[in-house]
């Protein structure tokens with residue numbers, strides 16, 4: 550069976566970090582490379598390979614992608630997507646998990662929706678097998694966005710206070726990804742027979 554080598558772009562972030570942690574806690578973790586734009590800014594376990602990389606900087610693509618067959622990445626609308634995905638394909642990447650957003654379904658015309666849809670479409674067109682994670686509200690919003698507002702104003706300002714949503718934690722966003730990004734495909738199966746789908750993460 551082929552070796553599995555997974556690239557996690559954004560392992561210093563909330564969702565990428567949760568994926569790294571969960572992958573490393575499995576009984577048979579794949580070989581893992583993580584990337585960060587600034588080496589030394591974040592610390593990573595000694596068992597993973599760390600490289601400097603930036604989705605917006607094509608000169609870093611060989612360093613990111615060499616020898617990789619599966620990728621987890623964020624949706625970055627500034628990245629030269631055709632170049633990135635060609636480099637991934639040429640480098641042997643067979644499967645991409647893209648952190649997208651539920652906005653592509655409920656507000657595709659919004660700037661956030663358009664941004665994520667553009668990247669989803671580019672991944673689809675690349676011919677590489679994919680799974681799109683489409684969470685709605687991240688649980689970390691309450692810490693990152695709400696806590697400072699409450700601290701400053703002693704009030705919580707919410708645009709649609711009567712709407713009902715269930716924020717999803719980063720750990721739940723990636724829990725299934727852990728399985729399909731690290732599974733050893735039986736020799737007759739390809740990544741695409743298990744993927745090319747959307748994972749909706751909302752209530």
Ligand SMILES: NC(=O)c1ccc[n+]([C@@H]2O[C@H](COP(=O)([O-])OP(=O)(O)OC[C@H]3O[C@@H](n4cnc5c(N)ncnc54)[C@H](OP(=O)(O)O)[C@@H]3O)[C@@H](O)[C@H]2O)c1
Pocket residue numbers: 558559560561562563564565584585586587591602603604605623624625648649650651683684685686687689690
């Ligand atoms: N917040 C929500 O409610 C919500 C809902 C649906 C979807 N989402 C999606 O989730 C994303 C945020 O996820 P998160 O909370 O995990 O973010 P986060 O904690 O801010 O992490 C972002 C990660 O991206 C990496 N990064 C940033 N720019 C990069 C670049 N140019 N090249 C390579 N890596 C780069 C950073 O790594 P370094 O700094 O180490 O380079 C960092 O690890 C949103 O952008 C959206 O797409 C969010």
